[in-house]
Amino acid sequence: MKSLYTLLCALLMALAPPAWADVSRDQAAAVAQQASGARVLSVEKAEMDGRAVWRVKVLSAQGEVRVILIDAASGRVL
Secondary structure, three states: OHHHHHHHHHHHHHHOOOHHHOOOHHHHHHHHHHHHOOEEEEEEEEEEOOEEEEEEEEEOOOOOEEEEEEEOOOOOEO
16 A cells, blocks of 8 residues: 555656746746847746746837737747
8 A cells, every 4th residue: 555655646746747847937028028029028937728828028129919828838939
């Protein structure tokens, strides 16, 4: 019974997403600013297709408002 419990715990830990992989709000803002060259207006966490993303609203030099999605686990622009 103890070995079954240990195996189950190990399996659950292996399947859980790593906590250290999450990208912070500030990191998401920096990635979006670098990718667009625009001024960051707001950053909020959202969900898209079952994954956590950062929704970063930016304002370009031409006055255009855009939304850039940043994967909350990897920090990549989607």
